[in-house]
Structures are given as C-alpha cells and as structure tokens.
Amino acid sequence: MPTTPSDARCLACQRGSHDTPLIRLEYLDKPYWICPQHLPILIHDPARLTGTLPGAERLEPAEHHD
Ligand SMILES: [Zn+2]
Numbered sequence: 001m002p003t004t005p006s007d008a009r010c011l012a013c014q015r016g017s018h019d020t021p022l023i024r025l026e027y028l029d030k031p032y033w034i035c036p037q038h039l040p041i042l043i044h045d046p047a048r049l050t051g052t053l054p055g056a057e058r059l060e061p062a063e064h065h066d
Contacts, residue, residue: 011052012038028055 008022009015011034016022022033025042032053034042041048046059 008033010035010038011049012041027053030054 008017008024010020010022011032013020013035015035017033020035020037022035023039025032025034042053042059043062044064045061046053046056047061049056049059
C-alpha cells in the first residue's frame with residue numbers, strides 16, 4: 001500500500017506536514033520524512049535514529065568541520 005503524503009511524519013519528532021515542513025528521504029527502498037529541525041541529527045548523529053530509522057546504526061556521521 002503506498003504511503004500518502006498525509007501519513008508523512010518526522011522520524012524524530014513525529015510531527016506531520018501540518019505542523020512543520022517535511023523533507024522526504026528514501027532509504028533501503030522505503031520513504032521517510034524528517035523536519036528541518038531534525039535534519040542535522042540525520043547528518044551528524046544518525047545513530048540517534050536507531051530504532052526509528054531501520055538501519056540507522058549503519059550510517060556514518062558526516063565529517064564535522066571544526
Ligand atoms: Zn522533527
């Protein structure tokens with residue numbers, strides 16, 4: 001069954017597109033959504049999404065530039 005945009009929820013905070021802009025991603029052939037507030041987690045600390053995003057523990061955090 002296709003997931004409709006109205007089912008879209010942020011991976012981290014579960015807010016829908018009525019509450020926040022959502023960015024759609026695709027991982028392991030499945031669609032996911034994340035809001036701009038939590039996008040940095042996916043980029044810098046994807047392990048925090050373990051349990052929410054299946055396979056998140058396999059993601060490498062992006063390099064920090066400090
Ligand atoms: Zn969020």
